[in-house]
Amino acid sequence: MGWDPGDVFRFVDVLGVVANGLLGGAVARSRRFDLFGFATLAIISALGGGMLRDVLLDAGQPVALTDPAYLSGALVAAALAYVLHLDGPVSRRLLVVADLLALGCWSATGTLKATGTGLGVVPSVLLGVITAVGGGMVRDVVVGQTPRVFGGNTLYATLAIGGSAVAFGAAGLGQPDLGMGASIGLCLLLGLAARRLGW
Template sequence: MTLAELNEVTRWLDLAGVFACAILGGAVARRVGLDLVGYLVVGIASGLGGGMIRDVLLQAGPPVALTDYAYLPTACAGALIPFIAHFSEDAWNRVFAALDATVIGLWAVTGAQKALAADLNWMAAVLLGVITAVGGGAVRDLMLRRIPAILGGNGLYASVAALSALILVVSVYLHAPVIGIIAGITVSLVVRMASIRFGWGLPTGLDWQPRSGLAKVWRRRTPWLRRPRRRRTDQGADPDQSADN
C-alpha cells in the first residue's frame, strides 16, 4: 500500500470515528434531556474533540476538522441520529457500549498513524493514539459535568486505546499497516466489550492500601508478628514477672 493510499484509508477511518463518537455524544445528550442545539454541540464536541487536540499537538497546520469539508457535517449527522431515532433504554445501552468499543480502536489507530506520518517516535505515536481516542469523550463529559471515562470506574478504556495504538505501531514497523489497522480495531472491540461483560478493570487506589491489600498478605506470611501483646496489671507490672516474684 502506498503512502497516499494509507493516508486516504486513515482519513476514512477518522471520519468513521467522528461519526460514531458524535452518535455517542448525541446519546448522552438524549439521556440528560437536552434540546436540538444541545445534541449538536455535545455531538460535535464528542466527535471532533479528540482529533482537534491531536492535530493541535502535531502542529501540522490547522486541525483537519477545520480544513476538510466532510468532518463537521459528519459530526452533525452522527449527533442527530439519537435525536431522530427512538430506541429503548436497553437498546441504547447495547449500542452505546458497542460504539464506544469501536470508537476507541478507530481513534487509536488513526491517531497513532498520523503521529508516525509526522515522523514522531513510537512512544509519541501511542500517546497521540490514546489522546485521540479519549479526547472527545473527555471534552463531552466535562461539558456535562461528568467524570471523564478515562479516569476509570467503567472498565478498561485508556489501556485499550494504548494497546490498539501499540499494535498499529508494531505493524507499521513490520511494513503491514493494514493488518495493524484491522487488528487494532478488532482487539479494541473484543477487549473493551469483554471488560464491560466481565467487569474487568484496573486496580483502584483502595486496592493497594495497606489495610485492604498488602497488609493482609504480609500478615499471612508473617504470623509471628500477630502475637497478642501482654497486658500489665493495675500496678504496672508484667503478670509473668509478678508470678515469678
C-alpha cells in the same frame, strides 16, 4: 479486483464519528439541552479527539474541518439523537460495537499520524490515546462531570493504549494497514469480552 483496506478503515472511521455523535447527543438529552447543545456535544464527542491531535501535531488544519464527512456525520448524529430515543437493547448493542470499532480505528490513526511526523513511541501512543478518548474526556469536562476514563471504567483507556502500541509496532515493521486492522480487532474483541465477562 480485490478490496482496498483504506475503504474499510474509512467506513469504520465515519461510523465511529456517527456513533460518538450519538453518544454525545445522549449526554445532551440526559441534561435536557436544546438542539445547539446536542450539536456541540456531538461535535466534541465525535471530533474533539482528532482536533486535539491535529492541533498538537501542528499538521495543518484539523481533518475534522477539511473533510466534509466528519462534521456532516456528527451533525446528522446530533439530529438523530434529538428526534429518536436510541436506548432500546438493539441500538445500545450496535452503539457499543461501533464505539469499540472507533476506539481501535482512532487509536491507530492517531499513533500512525504521530509516528509519521517523526515522534517516538511514548508521544505517538499518547496521541493515539488522545485521538481515541480525548473527545469523550473534553465532553465530560464541558458538562461538569469527572471524565469517566479516570476511574471506575479503565477499559477504554487500556484498550486505547493497547491498540496504539500495536499500531506503533506495525508501523515500525512497515505495515500500517496491518496495524490499523489489528488495533480495531483487538479493541473490538477484548472490549466485547470484557463486557461479557464483567472485567
